[in-house]
Amino acid sequence: MATRSRPDLLPALEGVTVVFHCASPAPSSDNKELFYRVNYTGTKAVIQACKEAGVQKVVLTSSASVVFEGTDVKDGTEDLPYAKKPIDYYTETKILQEKEVLGANNPDENFLTVAIRPHGIFGPRDPQLVPILVETARKGKMKFIIGDGKNLVDFTYVENVVHGHILAAESLHKNSPVCGKAYHITNDEPVPFWEFLSRVLVGLDYEPPRYRLPYLLVYYLALLLSLLALLLKPFIAFKPTFTPMRVALAGTHHYYSCKRAKEDMGYRPLVSLDQAIERTVQSYPQLRWAE
Template identity: 75%
Template structure:
């Protein structure tokens, strides 16, 4: 008969640990003396002492094998928001999360820290210093967000201190940093194709961007402060740099830092939004005949032209959160990490 390994408080599993955020999380956990395993569909790197378990999130058997002896799980697996694959979003964010919860409960895991998203409360209109008690979006900006809302609900509702099963959700916003496969490469690609000449709106809208190491810091603080008697149980927490910045100023800093021109020409927000909406409707109408994937969507226009920044007051109060890296230093480190994307004169 197989003997079950007793869960250790320093033994953890990072689900989605091959991704951008996941890898930083693994590295920081190792630095803090944790024993770390990764469960992912692929292995993106090698680190001494890290065991990789490759498998599908919906395969409970594979998950159970990776969770043996772990007391803590970080669940940060998710398809990229830009992939626009509805079936994949549902399978990973909803079906996969249900399987994760079942496997964790069966394996005797005591704590789950979920990587959620601040966009679960965003409907494409202004949010200024938003608190966690804002209602979930009734009209989410995209299907990714719709499935993240359902995912967060599943995880927080599973919290049961009496049974020793504790959950918490971290809601970062606008994650960026070195090795980021999304924001900087997409921005540079648009600039190279001459698509970054225009800014949408009057350019004054404030947005949160969060350096990846600050997001990781929030995750680890949450894990370490999550106890049966703590206020964290079953709650969501915004984690940002706590330095709202003008959206187009931030984009310009990245572009100029890599040798590209900053956007100069202003386009009225309402006009651009209506055009994006019409294009989106056209794509829907043509979907049975041909598959189009426009980069110009109502969701992206809203993100570029509205205020959306969030309060970290609850995270400061309940877990002592303070950003470790300033926005200025984060931008500098990010720009310096992409020499291959720099504009050649």
């Protein structure tokens, strides 16, 4: 929806009072123009169309990465500033997107907005996290743990993300503390990054990673490979498996506080992390290891 022109959006918004704006290219894409066109230009078109159509509430699917710069974030709150050095172009445009949506909040005109910041979304039949993880394992590239393996990360089950969106929409009304704010929505159960991946892999009958590599060594090797790929781009096209951004995500702490969402919206995760992992693994029988 977000890439259409404003006139094209108006028929779809007729009689609508709440819009959930979830459109975005996959974070793994390297199409900078597409990110900008969807996350920024497209979002501006959505906001304008919503105002013209009389939509009263807009709930944005943002990302906790808007405050992440590749270094540790422990129990991060929404008061953290936007990243001055975003880890990728996806994050850079999500910052622009969130600013547009929250800046459009105007109770005097009965136009209310809120941004939900999930982190590490996963769930049954998702085409991203688990299939990519399994493909990497099948290629023999999941043997190593980056760092000491103790870095805590939020992974958020999709049902909890949806629950957060619904609570946000229900809480949006004049004089509500929710108006014009961003909220972290997670499973509220930080887990070691490599433990989470190992539980998914073992659940699908794959070997978990066992060998450790120093974080800084891998990070600088990834940085060198990225620079090499950039220099050779006119002659040879190759995409490194590990980029500095992916190494940072795999080797640092990044988990976030849900305190504000609990206080302002009554948020509590509906599905525990243990239940979420079990449901997710069971949804991929076709990805199990076969001799």
